[in-house]
Amino acid sequence: MMDSWLFDVVDALLALTAVVLAAMSVLGSDQKRSIVLFIAFGLLLSLIWARLQAPDLALAEAAIGAGLTGALLLSALPYSTAEKGACRQQRAWADIAFNRALRGLAATLIAGVAIAMIWALDDGRLQSVPFTVSEQVFGHLPHSGVGNPVTAVLLNFRAYDTLLELAVLLCVALGILALGQPSVPVVAPGPVLVLLVGILVPLLVLMAGYLLWVGAHAPGGAFQGGAVLAAAGVLLLLSGHRDAWLPGPRLLAAALGAGLFLFIGAGAAMTLSGAVFLEYPEGWAGAIILLIEAMALLSIAVTLVLAYLGGPPAPSPSPPARHTDVEGH
Amino acid sequence: MVELLAGVLMLSGAVMFLVGSIGLLRLPDIYCRLHALTKVDNLGLGLIVAGLVLRHSDPRLAIKMILVWILLLASSAAIAHLIARQALRRESE
Numbered sequence: 010m011m012d013s014w015l016f017d018v019v020d021a022l023l024a025l026t027a028v029v030l031a032a033m034s035v036l037g038s039d040q041k042r043s044i045v046l047f048i049a050f051g052l053l054l055s056l057i058w059a060r061l062q063a064p065d066l067a068l069a070e071a072a073i074g075a076g077l078t079g080a081l082l083l084s085a086l087p088y089s090t091a092e093k094g095a096c097r098q099q100r101a102w103a104d105i106a107f108n109r110a111l112r113g114l115a116a117t118l119i120a121g122v123a124i125a126m127i128w129a130l131d132d133g134r135l136q137s138v139p140f141t142v143s144e145q146v147f148g149h150l151p152h153s154g155v156g157n158p159v160t161a162v163l164l165n166f167r168a169y170d171t172l173l174e175l176a177v178l179l180c181v182a183l184g185i186l187a188l189g190q191p192s193v194p195v196v197a198p199g200p201v202l203v204l205l206v207g208i209l210v211p212l213l214v215l216m217a218g219y220l221l222w223v224g225a226h227a228p229g230g231a232f233q234g235g236a237v238l239a240a241a242g243v244l245l246l247l248s249g250h251r252d253a254w255l256p257g258p259r260l261l262a263a264a265l266g267a268g269l270f271l272f273i274g275a276g277a278a279m280t281l282s283g284a285v286f287l288e289y290p291e292g293w294a295g296a297i298i299l300l301i302e303a304m305a306l307l308s309i310a311v312t313l314v315l316a317y318l319g320g321p322p323a324p325s326p327s328p329p330a331r332h333t334d335v336e337g338h
Numbered sequence: 339m340v341e342l343l344a345g346v347l348m349l350s351g352a353v354m355f356l357v358g359s360i361g362l363l364r365l366p367d368i369y370c371r372l373h374a375l376t377k378v379d380n381l382g383l384g385l386i387v388a389g390l391v392l393r394h395s396d397p398r399l400a401i402k403m404i405l406v407w408i409l410l411l412a413s414s415a416a417i418a419h420l421i422a423r424q425a426l427r428r429e430s431e
Contacts, residue, residue: 199423205416212409 020060027053040089044082051075064228065159068220072236077313080243084317154294156226163230164298168287172276175269175305182265182312191320198248206248213241221306225295231268231302235309242314252322253314261322265312268305275301344392351385354378368425376418380411 030053034046051074058067146158146166153161163171198206217238224230242253255261275297276287284290289297315321361374387407391400 199420201416201419205413208412 023053023057023060027057041086044079044086047082048075048079051079065157065230065233068228068233069236072233072240073313076240077236077243077317081317084319152291152294154289154296154298155224157224157228157230159228160224160230160298160302164301165289165294168272168276171305172269172272172287175272175308178309178312179265179269182308182315185312185315185319186321188320190323191318193246193251193318193323196247196249202248206244209244210241213237213244217241217306217310221299221302224302225299231305232309234302235306236313238306238310239313239317242310243317246314246318252324253318255311255314255322257324258321261311264307266308268301268308271304272301340392344389346389347385347392348389351382351389354382354385358382369422372418372422376414380414383407383410 027050030046030050034043034050037043037046051070055067055070055075058064058070143158146162149166150156150158150161153165155161155165217234220229220234220237221231222229224234242255245253256264279288279290280286282290355378358374358378361378362371365371365374384407387403390403394400
């Protein structure tokens with residue numbers, strides 16, 4: 010075993026680097042640099058979650074926080090700089106003052122919350138709760154149908170929250186679809202990129218399926234798997250597949266709604282059979298959770314790809330042409 | 339004996355990463371930096387994986403770690419190529 014002081018040093022370095030990276034990312038004037046620093050910050054944060062023994066969060070942070078959000082920010086960068094160049098001269102004094110006021114307000118708010126949190130922790134206010142949440146979770150875990158406490162909380166004990174989260178995601182997707190056809194830059198992928206995409210996309214699909222399946226008893230689940238599947242879509246977009254292999258409008262709508270409506274449908278069926286809404290029947294919980302998670306994964310992945318695309322996908326040129334795209338030119 | 343060998347492998351892997359980081363900071367242009375970075379992180383991770391494989395007796399874990407290394411080999415080589423190609427294009431514009 011390694012000495013524990015060595016881990017203390019590593020933890021201190023991680024925490025310090027995270028703060029420095031965050032400050033550099035927010036305070037820097039070069040947007041591109043800020044985004045790269047933000048991605049590095051996300052990766053560091055996922056390391057910190059791993060050190061805190063929260064592998065579920067580490068996975069989600071790496072896939073969504075660093076990976077997809079980073080890709081989203083990078084894809085938004087050209088618009089931002091183009092607008093800046095056009096109206097740099099007219100940038101009014103009031104605009105700058107407003108920006109500064111906004112930053113000051115945000116900093117004050119964050120500092121206030123931080124001080125309140127330190128005060129609450131230091132005062133032992135949180136310890137006065139008669140029972141801890143983890144005791145409750147682990148006490149009821151055998152009845153939840155899954156062995157992973159995080160999945161048990163998300164899909165069983167607090168299933169309402171996840172259901173409403175999926176509803177929020179569906180609203181986001183509808184908002185994106187309302188934006189109209191995005192202007193996707195035409196890229197000519199080189200042979201190396203085509204080869205890499207040919208290797209990575211099947212692997213990412215496999216990985217998403219694995220995360221979904223393993224979520225029942227180990228870190229993983231619909232959100233992590235959905236983010237990994239969405240990464241495959243982003244790769245396809247980057248390598249010139251302008252529709253990201255997304256299906257036509259009808260199937261797209263079905264995929265977007267699948268998670269939420271299956272969730273609601275399952276809850277309604279339970280209500281009809283005499284149980285409480287989302288009170289899984291004994292012995293069936295595991296199977297129902299897997300089914301809901303599979304559909305939720307699909308909805309999450311499609312929503313995230315739409316977010317990267319910034320609008321409804323372009324109609325695919327002609328279905329048989331897709332496959333020759335991968336192998337040929 | 340095996341422990342010692344594993345330690346030497348992992349330590350040389352760490353040294354590789356250190357050299358790569360210094361190269362990234364000190365070398366003059368993007369092509370030299372890419373050269374330093376790709377050679378070193380492939381070899382560095384390979385050495386660390388080799389050390390870890392020696393330390394753990396579970397063959398399933400060993401296969402997983404080797405697969406991670408192979409995936410990194412493929413993606414790092416391809417990404418280096420993409421960055422270099424983009425840089426060349428920008429230069430010729």
